[in-house]
Amino acid sequence: MVRRIISVEFTPGGRPYTYLSDDESIVAGDHVIVPVGPENEEKLATVVRTFSAGEEELPYPAEKMKKVLRKLSEDFIDDASQAVPGSISDSIEEALRSKILEWTDWEKNECTAPEEEYDTYRELVLKGAEKDWPEALEALAYASYGGNNVFPTNWKKSEECLLRLIEIQPEPLPHYYNTLGYIYYYGRSTGGVPQYEKAYQYFSIGAILGAYESRYKLADMLVDGKGVPKNVEAAAILVKSLYKENRDLLEEGKADCKFADVALRLGGLHERGDGVEQDLKAAYALYLQASYAIKERMKVVDFIGDKSVAEHIEEALGRARAKLPEDFFRDSYHSQGPFLIGALLEDSEGLDMAAIEKDGNWYLVARRADADEDGQVKKHLLTLAEMNICTLTDTIVMRIDEPEEVRVLAPTSSVYINHITLSKEDGHWLFMYMDHPMIVVKAKEFSFEL
Numbered sequence: 001m002v003r004r005i006i007s008v009e010f011t012p013g014g015r016p017y018t019y020l021s022d023d024e025s026i027v028a029g030d031h032v033i034v035p036v037g038p039e040n041e042e043k044l045a046t047v048v049r050t051f052s053a054g055e056e057e058l059p060y061p062a063e064k065m066k067k068v069l070r071k072l073s074e075d076f077i078d079d080a081s082q083a084v085p086g087s088i089s090d091s092i093e094e095a096l097r098s099k100i101l102e103w104t105d106w107e108k109n110e111c112t113a114p115e116e117e118y119d120t121y122r123e124l125v126l127k128g129a130e131k132d133w134p135e136a137l138e139a140l141a142y143a144s145y146g147g148n149n150v151f152p153t154n155w156k157k158s159e160e161c162l163l164r165l166i167e168i169q170p171e172p173l174p175h176y177y178n179t180l181g182y183i184y185y186y187g188r189s190t191g192g193v194p195q196y197e198k199a200y201q202y203f204s205i206g207a208i209l210g211a212y213e214s215r216y217k218l219a220d221m222l223v224d225g226k227g228v229p230k231n232v233e234a235a236a237i238l239v240k241s242l243y244k245e246n247r248d249l250l251e252e253g254k255a256d257c258k259f260a261d262v263a264l265r266l267g268g269l270h271e272r273g274d275g276v277e278q279d280l281k282a283a284y285a286l287y288l289q290a291s292y293a294i295k296e297r298m299k300v301v302d303f304i305g306d307k308s309v310a311e312h313i314e315e316a317l318g319r320a321r322a323k324l325p326e327d328f329f330r331d332s333y334h335s336q337g338p339f340l341i342g343a344l345l346e347d348s349e350g351l352d353m354a355a356i357e358k359d360g361n362w363y364l365v366a367r368r369a370d371a372d373e374d375g376q377v378k379k380h381l382l383t384l385a386e387m388n389i390c391t392l393t394d395t396i397v398m399r400i401d402e403p404e405e406v407r408v409l410a411p412t413s414s415v416y417i418n419h420i421t422l423s424k425e426d427g428h429w430l431f432m433y434m435d436h437p438m439i440v441v442k443a444k445e446f447s448f449e450l
Contacts, residue, residue, distance in 0.1 A: 008045035021068040031072040044095030109142040111150040155188035174209035196227030212258040236275030260293035284320040285385040292390040332449035350418040362400040402444035
């Protein structure tokens with residue numbers, strides 16, 4: 001006797017399971033309900049293959065094989081809601097909600113289902129949103145926020161879904177408030193007419209809940225007096241705190257952080273003197289950092305608006321560069337102390353250092369020695385505005401110019417140091433481990449060049 005075999009999987013690429021079925025209409029790609037486990041719990045599965053086999057070719061004796069219970073119609077959400085026992089309906093609903101999670105890329109806000117399943121995904125999300133499934137509401141909210149590969153842009157729909165999520169979720173997520181803040185700030189659901197009071201309200205809650213973007217958008221509103229009385233001092237406090245937090249993230253290798261946006265804003269405050277000392281050199285250095293950070297971020301993620309952010313940064317760089325004196329830029333950096341190595345040591349447990357003589361010149365080579373549990377060494381954001389340099393590095397090499405004395409007070413050429421001090425009595429720079437000098441240098445100056 002020839003049997004019809006249905007091979008299914010519960011997750012894409014997962015282990016296939018075989019069932020019997022007399023339904024000739026079932027084909028690969030269909031969704032079916034099958035019994036699972038000793039209790040024969042009903043589960044949603046996807047058909048990956050159908051074939052016929054004789055009794056002797058069956059993977060198990062026919063009497064021990066379970067049968068497909070039923071095929072789901074194309075409109076399988078309504079199908080799942082048919083008059084069946086409550087436990088079965090709950091099981092199917094859980095499977096359908098899991099399907100939304102499986103087929104949604106939450107970072108890119110895109111549908112990851114096969115293209116032939118786009119209609120199924122669309123129907124699933126729309127009807128799930130009607131039923132107040134949080135995963136469906138969120139998928140629809142962010143798909144509609146600018147559009148994706150299944151849903152068109154619909155700012156009003158995005159707003160409605162986010163407001164509903166805030167209403168039904170016991171602990172709404174900060175990005176719901178942050179996104180609503182953007183919708184109201186730019187008037188996206190009101191034909192381009194901003195709603196600054198609402199934007200300030202939702203950005204404030206987003207900031208309290210930890211959304212970085214909400215905090216720097218609040219700073220923007222404080223600087224411009226939009227939806228709130230103008231207060232550049234408060235804006236500066238906000239931006240400076242964000243700068244430190246996001247710089248740490250960037251130096252830890254998290255290129256998708258918001259450092260570019262924050263450095264751009266802090267640069268603008270310094271360029272204008274809003275709430276901070278007006279300092280064009282500091283502004284230019286911050287714009288360089290923002291430029292470096294946005295390029296690194298765009299290599300790893302595709303955030304909405306990043307192209308516009310990059311354009312604003314380049315405009316700021318050009319504007320600041322035009323204001324700087326002609327003799328500001330140079331090919332090398334000179335200082336009376338090893339300050340670049342000192343900056344590398346900041347926020348670090350210590351440095352591995354060596355004093356090396358090469359081709360008649362002495363060099364100090366310093367590398368951060370603090371590795372995380374994965375062996376990764378935290379980087380330092382080296383920024384030299386006058387040389388147009390900004391990069392992440394864990395190593396600094398400085399030349400000792402016109403040295404009077406260079407001594408290594410250790411049995412090895414490489415030493416470990418955890419602080420640097422200047423002896424005011426004789427002008428020696430002491431590279432120390434605890435209370436012990438490891439390298440002693442006296443020189444006219446120190447320099448750095450590419």
